[in-house]
Amino acid sequence: MHLLAIGVNHKTAPVAIREQVSFGPETLPDALLDLTQQRGVREGAILSTCNRTECYCAVADTVADQEAVITWLASFHGLTPEELRPHLYAYHDREAVTHLFRVSGSLDSLVVGEPQILGQLKEAYRSAYNVGSLGPLLNRAFHHAFKVGKRVRSETDIGGQAVSVSYAAVELARRIFGDLSRSRVLLIGAGETIQLAGRHLREAGVATQLVANRTQENAEELATELEGRALTLDAVPEALGEVDVVISSTGAPTQVVERAWLERAQKRRKRQAMFLVDLAVPRDLPEDAEEVSGVYLYTVDDLQAVVEENLQTRRQEAERAEGIVEANVEEFLQWLRNQEIVPTIKAMRAKAEAIREQELERTRKRLGHVPEEMETALDKLSQALVSKLLHEPTMQLRHCSENGNGEDLIEATHQLFRLDEDS
Structure with a gap:
């Protein structure tokens, strides 16, 4: 496998x-x-x-x-x-x-x-x-x-740093608006990505956060945490005219905001700058939103520049993490190799045991009645022979498996002992 x-x-x-x-x-x-x-x-x-x-x-x-x-x-x-x-x-x-x-x-x-x-x-x-x-x-x-x-x-x-795609979105908003304490924000969705964005915005001192979600209960729960206000999705068109920043991340299969809503909102806002961040895949916001005067749209791909700055501070820790990954890869592969080798060893020993019992029965028939002590001795002798004969092949199979080159030996063992014919 x-x-x-x-x-x-x-x-x-x-x-x-x-x-x-x-x-x-x-x-x-x-x-x-x-x-x-x-x-x-x-x-x-x-x-x-x-x-x-x-x-x-x-x-x-x-x-x-x-x-x-x-x-x-x-x-x-x-x-x-x-x-x-x-x-x-x-x-x-x-x-x-x-x-x-x-x-x-x-x-x-x-x-x-x-x-x-x-x-x-x-x-x-x-x-x-x-x-x-x-x-x-x-x-x-x-x-x-x-x-x-x-x-x-x-x-x-x-x-160690509070960095995520959500954090990158907030950082980008801070670069555009500067002080966010006077900004009003609409969050669409209530999943983990939006929750993180909301928390980062609260830490940045955002004045007001509105939370719109398909499930009203989830919207109210997050709005309470952020000291904001919960909305239904039906209220989004009207809410767009009240906010400076929109961050959206839902699981909807189609977009949840229409361009016409943005046009009406910007007319109410007298074309002041509106910052949109679409963190959803598939996208929540209209692809042509920037054609609306004063609207600036960013997707997850646009956050790459912000993210790059954060990567610089994490490279040293990432190298340590790569070491953890590599050590665990070896551990897992050793387990996987053992899964491959164990059935082969069991099959080899099972075939040897079947042959031992078959030959022991033939010997009993040729000898006729023998004392119980001799019967026991013959049984122990045959077991010892099988064990000693299979000891070295078993050790070699395990050794090659541990070193990562047991695949060829497994195949050879199946051919030499004709194990597949008995499966």
């Missing part, structure tokens, strides 16, 4: 592509079941955030089954493999494990060290677990990834 990771992220694909291949909570269960029906795919999990969509699979053949997964990912979203392929990356076995562990440690995030990805990875695991698309390989890989993420957070200072 091999581990395969295929996906797109903020480094390989623009937001226009990422939003096309994202999985919402309403489509994810069916997608997971469909994924595990593809050629060679034994297990499957999908991680889908605003910055990445990744499929993790346990497959029989990394090359052939990779193409099946790529074709499935494209067709599921109404694309052709050729449209998607330029933006894809694919990792096998060691590289796949390394990638998963780097993701869990936030080393592959847009903002290195951001804390959200570990929770998102756990949610991806729960979704796959709930539909039954996990198996022993992915189950172990994800739990090991969770351990890596926790170690990176606790043993390094990679998350």
Whole structure:
């Protein structure tokens, strides 16, 4: 069994592509079941955030089954493999494990060290677990990834600063408006990204925060925390005329703000500067919003410049985190190699035991009745012979497995002992 990771992220694909291949909570269960029906795919999990969509699979053949997964990912979203392929990356076995562990440690995030990805990875695991698309390989890989993420957070200072995509959005607003204490802000959504943005805005001294969300209860809960005011989504068109900053991150499949609303709002505001930040994938805000006078639109891709400044302070801690990742990759691969070697050793010993019992029975028939003491002695002698004969092959199999080159020896053992003929 091999581990395969295929996906797109903020480094390989623009937001226009990422939003096309994202999985919402309403489509994810069916997608997971469909994924595990593809050629060679034994297990499957999908991680889908605003910055990445990744499929993790346990497959029989990394090359052939990779193409099946790529074709499935494209067709599921109404694309052709050729449209998607330029933006894809694919990792096998060691590289796949390394990638998963780097993701869990936030080393592959847009903002290195951001804390959200570990929770998102756990949610991806729960979704796959709930539909039954996990198996022993992915189950172990994800739990090991969770351990890596926790170690990176606790043993390094990679998350020492309050930096995230949400924080980067607030920093950008501060650069544009300067003092935010007189600014009024509309937050659309109530998920973790918006919660973080709201907290950073409160720390920056924002005067007023309005929170609009599809679920009124969630909006009221966040508004209470931020000492702001909760709104329904129906109130957003009117609220746009009252605010200077809009930050949106919902899970809606289509945009939640219309250009016409912005035009009416800007007319009321006499074309004063309005700062929009769209952190959602698919996008919440109209792509042509900047065509409205006084409106400035930024997406997650536009935050890269702000993020780069924060990366400088985290590189040293990231190097320490990479060491944690590498050590855990070796630990996981050793477990994986043991999973491959143990069945071979068991099969070899089972075949030897079957031959021993068969030959012992033949000897009994030839000798006829023998005293019980001789019967016991023959049994112990045959066991000792088998044990001594298999000791060296067993040790060599374990030794080669520990050193990462046991695959050829496993195959040779199956051929020499003709183990597959007895399976």
